[in-house]
Amino acid sequence: EVVEPAGSDTFAVTKLGGKSVVARLRADAGIAPGQNTRLAFNLDKAVFFDPQSQLRIS
Numbered sequence: 001e002v003v004e005p006a007g008s009d010t011f012a013v014t015k016l017g018g019k020s021v022v023a024r025l026r027a028d029a030g031i032a033p034g035q036n037t038r039l040a041f042n043l044d045k046a047v048f049f050d051p052q053s054q055l056r057i058s
């Protein structure tokens with residue numbers, strides 16, 4: 001949906017299972033809006049937010 005370069009990172013907003021997800025990628029990830037790609041998640045570094053309060057879930 002959206003790819004936003006931000007210095008040493010690139011942020012990508014996409015859909016996963018019908019939900020919006022923001023992925024922080026390396027700046028050289030080389031992806032473009034609308035492009036299909038594979039993502040792998042390191043759950044030790046994942047951050048989750050409550051969809052109603054938008055507060056981080058500990």
